[in-house]
Amino acid sequence: MMANKRIFEEMKEQIINSNLPESEKIKLLNGLNHLEGEKMNIMITGATGSGKSSTINALFGKDVAKVGEGADPETMDIKKYDLDNLILWDSPGLGDGKEKDISHAKNITDKLLETDEDSNLLIDLVIVILDGSSRDLGTSYQLINNVIAPVLGENKEKRLLIAINKADMAKSGRHWDFTRNKPDEKLKAFLDEKAESVRKRIKEGTGIETHPIYYSAGYKEDGEEQRPYNLIKLLDYIVSYTPEKKRLVITDRMNRDTEMWKDDDGLKDYRKSITDKFSETFSNSVSTGVDIGGAIGGIFSSGGEAVGRVIGGAAGAVVGFFGGLFNSFFG
Template sequence: MNKKIDIFENLANDIIGSDLPEREKTEILKSIANAKEQKLNIMITGATGCGKSSTINALFDYEVAKVGVGVDPETMDISKYELDNMVLWDSPGLGDGKEADNRHSKNIINKLLERDENGNALIDLVLVILDGSTKDLGTSYELINQVIIPNLGDDRQGRILVAINQCDVAMKGKYWDSLNNKPEPKLETFLNEKVDSVRKRIKEGTGVDIQPIYYSAGYKEADEKQNPYNLSKLLYFIIQHTPKEKRLVYVNNISTKQEMWKDNDDLKDYSTEIKKTFVESVKDTVIKGAEIGSEIGSILGSAGKVIGGVVGGVIGGAVGIVKSLFSKW
């Protein structure tokens, strides 16, 4: 499990110990308290064997029971995992038979239609995981096109992310560079074509234009181990699909194992982009509403350092906790 990190507590302690006027301190502490109360709900679904459990383990270093091991898949319902103020809803996908599929579909729809105490949709994001090692994605398209997207409400595009796992064993694993933990050019071309195909099928079936990504959650079995690939990219996309006021929740929960995040494609510097996103979240959810002068020096101490103070509401630095998590990527 992760070493416990509480960015909200660190921010609050640093603000309390700062030289800011009491009125500004009060405003910022209220914003921190409000951000800490935010509850993030993510539904993770996909066909049996797609790697939901391994993905959860990799992202959050949270060991969950492997789906279907020693259990009849047709008897399984939605599982709930609470990590601090983040809740993961692990839902079976389709493909377990007509009767089970009907039950799973009904459970998923009911959860998607559920509302929180404020009347907002309970589920903030649905992460649909596809099995990159198989050509038959018919049940996954049925799940996405007929069950999930029609029940997402107005923000259909913003509340769903489709990710293709097990990219390392696509094309029977023939073109995976194990030494460098990345796809060879031929496999990379195949995976990009698969992403494009999935995007088109969903667009044709729903009218919703989404951008799938591919990754590998990695594995550890006996003396054999393979680190994830594109896990930072997956996290980046997950964060981008999360309401801004809830993004800081991830800081308290993501895996602190550096090796989990280091292997990614070279399309973007995902670690830098993630750090920028968290800094923006601090600016938007914590500093907002406080009239702070431009010369306040370092007010965030261990949780971050403001370089040049706050000018026009823009933070000129990085959140230290976040920076320490990603410093070696």
């Protein structure tokens, strides 16, 4: 079944089964290996109980919290989940008492300033999770405005995502349609307003323009399945903030459980939007050779229709992959 196969394997198969000359195949496979070697580091932070773990598990699979749980020795409180080339840093936010807050703030600051072996900032994206069921977001604003924003570096606007969780509990569960797993009109208006006021507070406090979205990672009781809302919107949000050459790393690790991606606000065709971002990635590299082209080591600049066709085919594999993943009737 397509959706169960890792995306890189899928693409390799496309290349191997093509009727390109061996030398071209080798170039393409080498290129793909380079992309596969890209690393993506995401920090997920937010107040205790805001839903960091639930969100990580919804996005990337039930067992993630168990993967590589060993704490990073220098940053005792930040948990590192190592999913091959996708690395998640689960970092406690503020609100755990003064002493802990100071230590958490220092851990976050240190991590955000850390550079990799190429002297690039280690953390590609910071996702701050707000508890949408809480009326007091004061500590979250403190975290964003006073701890995170000052150390975000040059491209601040490209590294900060704001996700308001627990949409279902925003009005203590009232106005949430539990059968259809979505807010009614009244709650929707309330949530839209909330997202807008969060945006304003951050803009006023930091000058950074963010685009907060609301969602629900889903509540999970014994025997019950987690049922997220707008998780696919969150993924679309993350992918759109991810550098082109790192996008495959993200999608290669996403949750294979199609139930997770089903319910959304319908404001946009998120499946198509995500899929398009990949097609875009591929066609860009074929026509201009930038970004991914560079990472792939100039193979696209060799030109030739045949190469283009295989890249087209590879992009097709990606499209097929998403079709399979998001369609509950596949297989």
